[in-house]
Amino acid sequence: MGIQATYLGMPLAIDDLDVENLAYFKHCAAHDFHLQRCTACGLVRYPPTTACPWCANPKSDWVPVEAKGAVHSYTEVHHAIQPAFKAHTPYLVLLVDLDTQKGKPTEHEALRVMGNLTTPDGTLAPPETVKSVGIGTRVRMVFADVAPGLAIPHWTIDEVAAQPAKPWRYPEE
Numbered sequence: 001m002g003i004q005a006t007y008l009g010m011p012l013a014i015d016d017l018d019v020e021n022l023a024y025f026k027h028c029a030a031h032d033f034h035l036q037r038c039t040a041c042g043l044v045r046y047p048p049t050t051a052c053p054w055c056a057n058p059k060s061d062w063v064p065v066e067a068k069g070a071v072h073s074y075t076e077v078h079h080a081i082q083p084a085f086k087a088h089t090p091y092l093v094l095l096v097d098l099d100t101q102k103g104k105p106t107e108h109e110a111l112r113v114m115g116n117l118t119t120p121d122g123t124l125a126p127p128e129t130v131k132s133v134g135i136g137t138r139v140r141m142v143f144a145d146v147a148p149g150l151a152i153p154h155w156t157i158d159e160v161a162a163q164p165a166k167p168w169r170y171p172e173e
């Protein structure tokens with residue numbers, strides 16, 4: 001059965017035929033990050049797909065993955081994409097390199113997982129927190145519950161990790 005829900009005024013839907021995303025978000029709803037691992041080559045992949053991007057094998061197992069990493073890149077949103085997000089601007093969209101499988105199968109690869117920067121309870125981070133985060137910041141995953149079988153993975157600053165002295169940010173005034 002598919003899922004239809006609303007998150008911050010934005011309609012979200014997962015079709016009942018989209019078994020990979022239904023499985024992915026079901027794990028997220030349990031606040032338990034899992035990804036598919038190829039049964040042939042053993043590599044983990046993201047986002048969820050029907051076949052391995054490295055060897056095209058269609059079979060995979062869902063395995064728990066430690067959801068920690070470092071910001072690979074980011075964008076700071078000042079113009080909300082829809083009215084419900086307006087109250088939260090500026091907010092950060094992060095692309096995070098997971099520690100798991102970083103540098104495999106080539107040195108340029110990583111599992112890069114998108115998410116918003118949030119506070120530990122999963123609400124979009126306030127402006128003073130947004131300003132403190134840049135490329136290199138260590139983050140950990142948190143989940144925002146949306147509906148049964150659906151929680152959205154986000155990123156929050158990893159309080160116990162060693163942080164870079166000055167994470168890289170676009171030059172500002």
Ligand SMILES: [Zn+2]
Pocket residue numbers: 038039040041042043052053054055056057
């Ligand atoms: Zn494979």
